[in-house]
Amino acid sequence: MASQWFASWFDSPHYHKLYGYRDDSEAKVFVDALVNRLRPEINAELLDLGCGAGRHSRQLASRGLRVTGVDLSAGSIAEARRGERPGLRFLRHDMREPFGSQAFDYVVNLFTSFGYFDEPTEHAQVVSNIAGSLRCGGRLVLDYLNVYAAEARQMPAETKTIDGVIYGLTRWSDARHFFKRIEITETPGSQPLVYVEQVAKFTLPDFQALFVSQGLTIEDVYGDYDLTPYDAGGSPRLILVARKGPAASASGLGARQRLADAA
Secondary structure (H helix, E strand, C coil): CCHHHHHHHHHHHHHHHCCCCCHHHHHHHHHEEEEEEHCCCCCCCCEEECCCCCHHHHHHHCCCCCEEEECCCHHHHHHHHHCCCCEEEECCCCCCCCCCCCCCCEEEECCCCCCCCCHHHHHHHHHHHHHHEEEEEEEEEEEEECHHHHHHHCEEEEEEEEEEEEEEEEEEEEECEEEEEEEEEEECCCEEEEEEEECCCHHHHHHHHHHCCCCCCEEEEEEECCCCCCCCCCEEEEEEEEEECCCCCCCCCCHHHHHHHHC
């Protein structure tokens, strides 16, 4: 299925090569800013939803949080598990499936780890799962691209060479999505590998509508990893901090049991 492009691409070693410049030092800067803003209690429970190989999870756990990282990519979770320790664990899980009820003080979804699906109902289900997993008063941090800046600065085509591998990138968009075609040539004359990324064009009003239906109220909106105020015309990112109110409370299994069952 076209909507499952992420299942194969995020498990490819080329994904990690292409985005390898997103390293632990960048994650540390962002996490430092988030912790200063949120001021979490020691041993607060945090879910890193779409954690990848765990670079943000590790930083968050080092600040005294109890972190569970989940991701659909088996390869990323295998890599992340190399850093497991008490208070930091990783599980393979699809964010479209529930991941606990009132079990977390914080949920973070970082580095545009949202907006991958074809059907609006799938995105709504993820937000519902997030709200259901948060305790009353808990917070969501969602880090997304700024649609307006991405449209203005979109580079139609470029080529990168990394460790002798050639990555040909072609970008375009329609009314609802951004697309990126990645053509990978591993050796001269070899048949290229091709992947196509797809990310929905969610703006601040779109997220407001998604959140309010689940009892999530946006408290702050930032525009970069230093948490400077959001500017629709210029900010590279759209970073939302939302709080769960009592209307979104739910009942059911705790997160650790539910995730253990799904692992």
